[in-house]
Amino acid sequence: xxxxxxxxxxxxxxxxxxxxxxxxxxxxxxxxxxxxxxxxxxxxxxxxxxxxxxxxxxxxxxxxxxxxxxxxxxxxxxxxxxxxxxxxxxxxxxxxxxxxxxxxxxxxxxxxxxxxxxxxxxxxxxxxxxxxxxxxxxxxxxxxxxxxxxxxxxxxxxxxxxxxxxxxxxxxxxxxxxxxxxxxxxxxxxxxxxxxxxxxxxxxxxxxxxxxxxxxxxxxxxxxxxxxxxxxxxxxxxxxxxxxxxxxxxxxxxxxxxxxxxxxxxxxxxxxxxxxxxxxxxxxxxxxxxxxxxxxxxxxxxxxxxxxxxxxxxxxxxxxxxxxxxxxxxxxxxxxxxxxxxxxxxxxxxxxxxxxxxxxxxxxxxxxxxxxxxxxxxxxxxxxxxxxxxxxxxxxxxxxxxxxxxxxxxxxxxxxxxxxxxxxxxxxxxxxxxxxxxxxxxxxxxxxxxxxxxxxxxxxxxxxxxxxxxxxxxxxxxxxxxxxxxxxxxxxxx
Amino acid sequence: xxxxxxxxxxxxxxxxxxxxxxxxxxxxxxxxxxxxxxxxxxxxxxxxxxxxxxxxxxxxxxxxxxxxxxxxxxxxxxxxxxxxxxxxxxxxxxxxxxxxxxxxxxxxxxxxxxxxxxxxxxxxxxxxxxxxxxxxxxxxxxxxxxxxxxxxxxxxxxxxxxxxxxxxxxx
Numbered sequence: 001x002x003x004x005x006x007x008x009x010x011x012x013x014x015x016x017x018x019x020x021x022x023x024x025x026x027x028x029x030x031x032x033x034x035x036x037x038x039x040x041x042x043x044x045x046x047x048x049x050x051x052x053x054x055x056x057x058x059x060x061x062x063x064x065x066x067x068x069x070x071x072x073x074x075x076x077x078x079x080x081x082x083x084x085x086x087x088x089x090x091x092x093x094x095x096x097x098x099x100x101x102x103x104x105x106x107x108x109x110x111x112x113x114x115x116x117x118x119x120x121x122x123x124x125x126x127x128x129x130x131x132x133x134x135x136x137x138x139x140x141x142x143x144x145x146x147x148x149x150x151x152x153x154x155x156x157x158x159x160x161x162x163x164x165x166x167x168x169x170x171x172x173x174x175x176x177x178x179x180x181x182x183x184x185x186x187x188x189x190x191x192x193x194x195x196x197x198x199x200x201x202x203x204x205x206x207x208x209x210x211x212x213x214x215x216x217x218x219x220x221x222x223x224x225x226x227x228x229x230x231x232x233x234x235x236x237x238x239x240x241x242x243x244x245x246x247x248x249x250x251x252x253x254x255x256x257x258x259x260x261x262x263x264x265x266x267x268x269x270x271x272x273x274x275x276x277x278x279x280x281x282x283x284x285x286x287x288x289x290x291x292x293x294x295x296x297x298x299x300x301x302x303x304x305x306x307x308x309x310x311x312x313x314x315x316x317x318x319x320x321x322x323x324x325x326x327x328x329x330x331x332x333x334x335x336x337x338x339x340x341x342x343x344x345x346x347x348x349x350x351x352x353x354x355x356x357x358x359x360x361x362x363x364x365x366x367x368x369x370x371x372x373x374x375x376x377x378x379x380x381x382x383x384x385x386x387x388x389x390x391x392x393x394x395x396x397x398x399x400x401x402x403x404x405x406x407x408x409x410x411x412x413x414x415x416x417x418x419x420x421x422x423x424x425x426x427x428x429x430x431x432x433x434x435x436x437x438x439x440x441x442x443x444x445x446x447x448x449x450x451x452x453x454x455x456x457x458x459x460x461x462x463x464x465x466x467x468x469x470x471x472x473x474x475x476x477x478x479x480x481x482x483x484x485x486x487x488x489x490x491x492x493x494x
Numbered sequence: 495x496x497x498x499x500x501x502x503x504x505x506x507x508x509x510x511x512x513x514x515x516x517x518x519x520x521x522x523x524x525x526x527x528x529x530x531x532x533x534x535x536x537x538x539x540x541x542x543x544x545x546x547x548x549x550x551x552x553x554x555x556x557x558x559x560x561x562x563x564x565x566x567x568x569x570x571x572x573x574x575x576x577x578x579x580x581x582x583x584x585x586x587x588x589x590x591x592x593x594x595x596x597x598x599x600x601x602x603x604x605x606x607x608x609x610x611x612x613x614x615x616x617x618x619x620x621x622x623x624x625x626x627x628x629x630x631x632x633x634x635x636x637x638x639x640x641x642x643x644x645x646x647x648x649x650x651x652x653x654x655x656x657x658x659x660x661x662x663x664x665x
Contacts, residue, residue: 051511051622066511069542110547118546148546149601156547170541 038420052402073107074382078389080175081378087177088370095363096179109348110158111383117151124213164188179367203349210342225334225418228253231302239308243381255329264379295413298385300340315347501535506561513623514616518561532644544589557608560591564613570632576609
């Protein structure tokens with residue numbers, strides 16, 4: 001997309017969030033009022049690699065948990081997989097592998113539950129253009145009182161799985177080089193077995209709700225930010241959905257296979273990253289396709305589109321139904337991310353229930369030793385998509401090179417394009433409307449991007465939308481403050 | 495000093511790898527390592543950030559103290575009362591303590607426990623930054639404040655409340 005800077009007006013959406021890092025959207029508008037380009041700025045991801053360099057390799061699985069307050073376990077496990085290789089271990093013991101899988105299912109379950117119950121469901125239940133005062137979790141509580149509590153309890157259960165395995169609520173030690181730190185206790189297994197009985201039907205209810213809400217406004221579901229794209233994810237040896245370990249599969253937008261059975265350890269030949277001067281976050285692309293057209297999507301929609309099946313029955317039935325949305329090819333509806341996310345929630349609950357019956361979880365055969373190597377690459381399907389951790393150590397066992405591609409980065413181009421499509425469709429005239437601001441939020445939310453991938457965030461999170469002319473003179477602005485009030489021309493900044 | 499049957503929670507959140515952002519977890523660590531008399535059963539809860547499931551931690555307690563780093567605070571720390579309030583945010587990754595209290599009342603169907611914020615002044619929050627000396631000093635002062643507070647009956651906590659420092663922004 002060639003930008004004609006002299007003919008573009010700029011609309012900036014600026015969620016001023018925290019001391020460190022914030023998101024911002026800039027829309028470049030031509031004289032005809034069309035959105036030529038959308039730019040989502042996320043500054044949070046800078047400095048990760050530098051943060052890791054210089055630390056002894058065995059510290060990494062614990063250290064990297066601090067990169068993200070939402071999915072620390074995903075970083076923990078991706079780093080652990082890389083460190084296994086540095087420790088000279090290619091194959092874990094079966095008990096260690098099962099514990100890691102259980103830990104990961106717990107993480108994905110709770111991350112997806114947070115997004116659906118507390119963020120997506122208000123939009124879906126009340127409509128994207130409904131009163132913002134109602135369109136929040138409290139609104140959901142008033143009209144669907146059981147839902148929010150279920151969401152909280154599902155998250156709590158996921159947290160309990162993590163705590164039972166890692167010993168602590170945060171910064172626990174679960175995975176260690178070559179295996180796992182400790183088995184589950186019999187008491188923990190019994191407690192979790194009891195709790196999962198309640199969790200599983202709730203996840204099925206969430207799936208049914210997600211599906212129903214997608215169909216509630218079929219036209220919107222079909223057109224909103226929908227776009228053909230490639231999808232990248234891990235799959236297992238049978239081509240089934242795989243969250244912890246597998247090979248990389250890429251599908252073209254027509255559903256044909258672009259790449260299959262690709263070793264995740266060779267990811268750096270498959271994917272390259274482009275830096276753009278306006279963004280702290282890189283733009284990954286498929287090396288074979290080039291930066292202009294090589295972008296792809298990751299996350300729940302990618303995984304459910306890419307896999308040939310899911311190895312738990314309820315989730316597989318849901319996947320089959322989901323794929324019947326289209327006669328052939330793939331489901332490209334961006335709002336279908338919500339539906340796919342809930343298919344995975346059911347899968348996680350089913351998989352946890354199965355694993356909790358496995359006596360290997362109590363085994364102390366948890367660690368394998370090997371001969372040290374200099375390099376390791378760990379790839380995992382984090383809740384938001386494929387996550388790459390790549391490390392090389394020096395002779396003092398310290399990390400001399402680290403490369404991370406986090407899921408939100410892989411969705412960078414897709415999020416920009418989704419925002420552009422939505423803004424183009426709904427921008428009316430020269431004023432930013434509350435409806436447009438809300439819809440842009442909805443488009444970004446579908447991807448569940450990790451805007452706060454490191455610090456907690458309590459502070460203000462207003463959204464500011466600014467329309468500028470070609471001379472950067474502010475024409476109109478709209479801000480949504482923390483209470484959800486819209487304030488016109490609250491702030492003009494160049 | 496007679497131990498009350500009342501439980502309180504101290505929920506401290508922040509990222510220890512981001513300099514002063516880790517003041518909450520550090521304070522909890524120091525409190526747990528120190529022997530002091532208290533009237534209460536104290537549940538120490540540490541997290542990277544507030545999440546909806548912290549609602550569950552508010553069950554069966556009489557009071558909660560949230561501990562967080564604050565940017566732009568003119569004093570070493572600021573202790574003040576919190577009340578349930580809904581915030582509309584862009585992302586689910588952001589929860590305010592007032593929001594958690596509000597969510598508690600809406601989901602558990604009970605009044606939220608007495609809630610307070612202990613905001614501790616911080617100045618540097620970059621990834622891999624060290625904690626500043628000034629903030630380390632503020633944590634020591636805040637620790638002593640909490641220790642003194644935990645020896646007082648709840649009805650007297652109101653006397654320890656500061657005016658909210660309007661210049662603060664949470665980290």
